[in-house]
Amino acid sequence: MRIACPYCGPRGLEEFLYHGDASVRRPEDGGAVPDQAWTDYVYLRENANGPHRELWYHHAGCHAWLVVTRDLRSHDILGVTAARDEA
Numbered sequence: 001m002r003i004a005c006p007y008c009g010p011r012g013l014e015e016f017l018y019h020g021d022a023s024v025r026r027p028e029d030g031g032a033v034p035d036q037a038w039t040d041y042v043y044l045r046e047n048a049n050g051p052h053r054e055l056w057y058h059h060a061g062c063h064a065w066l067v068v069t070r071d072l073r074s075h076d077i078l079g080v081t082a083a084r085d086e087a
């Protein structure tokens with residue numbers, strides 16, 4: 001599998017580290033939210049059967065955080081964007 005880093009171009013998977021689901025958001029104002037919100041954030045994930053947004057880090061390249069949209073059925077990469085552009 002190759003990931004097209006927006007800064008470095010297409011690179012091998014061994015240059016990247018997977019950091020999980022990019023669709024979950026940490027609860028804001030952590031002390032004020034109910035415990036269930038933290039449980040959902042830490043443990044609950046969608047088991048997508050299709051496109052899924054993932055957070056990757058280009059550790060052997062530009063050190064950028066990337067959001068990779070990947071089809072979990074075929075492993076085809078549908079898109080790659082810089083995580084800072086997603087915020």
Ligand SMILES: [Zn+2]
Binds near residue numbers: 007063064
């Ligand atoms: Zn890169």
